[in-house]
Amino acid sequence: MGSLPCCHFTLSASRPDRRARPAVLNSLGEHIRQRRLDLGLQKKQLARQLGVDETTIHNWEGKGVVPALRLMPRIIEFLGNDPSDEHEPQSLAERLKVQRKRVGLSRKRLAALLGIDPSNLAGWETGKHRPSKKSEIVIQKLFNPDFLLKRLNDPSRV
Numbered sequence: 001m002g003s004l005p006c007c008h009f010t011l012s013a014s015r016p017d018r019r020a021r022p023a024v025l026n027s028l029g030e031h032i033r034q035r036r037l038d039l040g041l042q043k044k045q046l047a048r049q050l051g052v053d054e055t056t057i058h059n060w061e062g063k064g065v066v067p068a069l070r071l072m073p074r075i076i077e078f079l080g081n082d083p084s085d086e087h088e089p090q091s092l093a094e095r096l097k098v099q100r101k102r103v104g105l106s107r108k109r110l111a112a113l114l115g116i117d118p119s120n121l122a123g124w125e126t127g128k129h130r131p132s133k134k135s136e137i138v139i140q141k142l143f144n145p146d147f148l149l150k151r152l153n154d155p156s157r158v
Contacts, residue, residue, distance in 0.1 A: 032061055032078070050075065093125050097125045100142070
């Protein structure tokens with residue numbers, strides 16, 4: 001069966017550029033995508049560099065999946081900065097939470113490294129209670145990268 005001469009038309013459209021850069025960098029995944037494209041890396045190359053699967057990169061960039069805490073130090077190194085630095089934490093609770101995430105540690109792991117109870121750290125991070133003067137000394141260790149590196153590399157630690 002043939003087509004009618006008066007009704008023949010062809011639809012055409014350009015494909016969206018899969019390499020399109022995000023217009024606004026709202027999420028960590030958008031920051032990762034922007035940096036990857038700036039460096040001309042494929043997802044597979046970045047995945048190898050960060051020690052994750054290519055699907056993981058796809059999920060971060062396109063599906064809004066938040067990377068695991070343990071990967072944050074590698075991601076920050078790849079980005080060259082910490083995107084959370086764009087809005088400076090104001091309170092002690094915010095600074096604690098940002099710093100813990102920056103070094104890629106769970107509350108439980110960080111509490112073990114600092115020699116404190118995880119519930120104390122949770123209370124400080126949520127702002128439910130303030131640390132004592134003695135605890136403030138422990139908190140200062142959190143902001144000392146040399147201290148944390150020594151503790152992280154100590155095999156006798158949790």
